[in-house]
Amino acid sequence: MxxxxxxxxxxxxxxxxxxxxxxxxxxxxxxxxxxxxxxxxxxxxxxxxxxxxxxxxxxxxxxxxxxxxxxxxxxxxxxxxxxxxxxxxxxxxxxxxxxxxxxxPFDQYPRNVALKAEEFMRRSGIADQMIIGPEFEFHLLDRVSYDCRPNRVSYELDTMQAEWNSGLPGANSGYHVPREGGYHICAPLDSSYDFRSKICLMLADWGIDVKYHHHEVGGPGQVEIEVELGSMTDMADKTMILKYVVRNAAVAAGKTATFMPKPIYQEAGNGMHVHMLLRKDGKPLFYDEAGYSGLSKEAHWFMGGLLMHARSLCALTNPSTNSFKRLVPGYEAPVTIGYATSNRSAVIRIPAYAKASDSKRFELRNPDATCNPYYAYAAILMAGLDGILRQTDPHEHGWGPFDCNLYQLSEEEKMGLESLPKTLSEALDALEKDHEYLTRDGVFPEPLLNAWIKNKRAEAELVEQIPHPAEIGLYYDL
Missing domain, CATH: 3.10.20.70 (Glutamine synthetase, N-terminal domain)
Known part of the structure; x- marks a missing residue:
């Protein structure tokens, strides 16, 4: 209220x-x-x-x-x-x-874009409400420092619970989380448990209902807070609030928090998986007991729209150069354009545990929290609605269902699969070619998309021009 x-x-x-x-x-x-x-x-x-x-x-x-x-x-x-x-x-x-x-109304303002996407949904007659539920993964660290000069490029971050601190002399508790061994780890290894509980209480005071919190896979301080489902624009507001609360609570506790997709090499990255469903007149549109995994034809068409536009969507849902360091095989992050039930290697995963008609949904696994949530959620909605309007069947397009571990396919089998972009520049190229679904009824103004692409290309070019420390090791003696 x-x-x-x-x-x-x-x-x-x-x-x-x-x-x-x-x-x-x-x-x-x-x-x-x-x-x-x-x-x-x-x-x-x-x-x-x-x-x-x-x-x-x-x-x-x-x-x-x-x-x-x-x-x-x-x-x-x-x-x-x-x-x-x-x-x-x-x-x-x-x-x-x-x-x-x-x-x-300023048509480029993020909140106005999200509201306009919801208006388009209602005018289309397809649905009157999009319900979403993001999962927020982030790293809680003790300190971070970085430097980018002509003669020195470096960054360093640390948390006492990381296994690399097991040999520190002095006040060392000996409780350190193994590499990629943090999933649901318990105290005393889970050293941020009380901190997360306090955050959840603060979020509840601000009107954000938390589903649960836990330690994530990444040993060096990776954690997750998942919130209850809510309407799209309201959830974008709550996304901004959650990030504000997490960061400021961390600083108040003498810590630092980051939602960067891949802050630590060879550890799991931070995604922002988005669960979603549509309702009309209070009734769910995505449930059909006879459909694959209990999903209706509208749900399949919505997934078809997301998969059809997956590459261009990445420019809005994964809009940082760091985003694509997370979208690599081996860390439960998606790389293949496809859908399946209970399969974390596909872009779209259908949770097997969501069986009730009013909660039947699927999740888009590629987004991360470097996105502008208003643009990202609105773009997801517009892509899905485009799929329904075009009746885009994901199975007919060869996008699944992939009820197998896509990471373990042979190279020959992988040849026939479509993949997400591997760089931000590649995603921006896709957005330039494929954005009519976003500009329908002026939801995303062309000047906004042009400015977005220009700004993000400048970021990508800056990062590409800076020598990387790994290059010194690879090429210094050649």
Whole structure:
């Protein structure tokens, strides 16, 4: 339930609870929160009507005729910020651009894109609600440092629970998690258990229901928090909140947290698997007892759309150069475009445990949390809807079901399989060629996609130009 239904309720709350500041959180093109703050007494009806003005040119979006924009708060997102010394109320919202005829929604703003994708879904008549549930994997570390200079390129990270610290002298407990041996490991090896429980309680206070938390496969501090299913745009809001809470709670505890897909070589990477289902008039659309793995034809068509556009989707669901260091064989990360039941080597996995009609779903396993969640979730929805509109049968296209370990196929068998992009540049190439499903009804504006591709190409070119430490070992003496 939202905290407030009107400004008067918010004003009364601030007065009664001693709230001194209102912090407005906005999303840039990459999916980072930015913020500006006003004294609590300045929150009034005019704030809700006219918004707070700011210069949007620094947020990374495509240039617009006028960069002056206004942020309109959404009181339903209000919540006390647990990390500020001065009592502060945190509020998210939407962005509008200033026009001579009045304000209009800024069509590139991430939250507006997600809302527009949901509007398209409802207008299509296919469904009225997309329900998703992300799994958040991240590393909790004791410290990190990095350096990128003309004469030195390096990074170092550490956590006491890693096996590489087993030989440290002094105050060494001797409890270290083996390489790739951390899945559901128990205390005292699971040294972040209490920390994760505290995070889950903070998330619950913020209105985010947690399904469970546990240690993940990666020995050096890899953990996971999985949340309960929720509607798409609301879950994008909650994704931003969860990352904010995890990072700030880590800093408060003298730790550091990263959602990087592959921060540690030869260890499992951090994905953000997205479970999904559609509903119409409150009824699930993905269940059919007679269908493969209990899925309806609409579910299969939706999967067909995701697989048809999987390569271009990666430019939005895996938008970092580091993303593709995770999408390699051997670490339970998908590399093959296909679907199957209980198979973690396929891009789409159908959980065998989800048998009830109202929870029948599948998960997309390639996304990671470097994505902008509003763009990523909206793109997933648009790809799936395109599959339903085109009645794209994944089996007829040769995308499965692959009820086998795809990593163990022979080289000859692998020749007939389609694979995900191996680099960010390859994913961006795919997005340039395949994006009409995103721009349908103007959900993703062309200028936004052009700006996204331009920005991400610049990132890829920067990383490609920097000499890598491994190259010194490979080529220094040649």
């Amino acid at each position: 939202p905290m407030f239904e009107n400004v008067r309720q918010a004003q009364d709350y601030c007065k009664n609870q001693g709230i001194r500041m209102i912090d407005f959180k906005m999303v840039d093109i990459n999916g980072r929160w930015r913020h500006l703050t006003i004294p609590a007494e300045r929150l009034d009806e005019s704030t809700m009507c006219y918004g707070i003005g700011f210069d949007g040119s620094n947020y990374g979006y495509a240039p617009v005729e006028k960069s002056d924009m206004v942020f309109l708060p959404d009181l339903s997102t209000a919540h006390p910020d647990p990390f500020t010394e001065v009592p502060t109320l945190s509020i998210s919202g939407n962005v509008r651009v200033l026009r001579d005829t009045g304000n209009e």
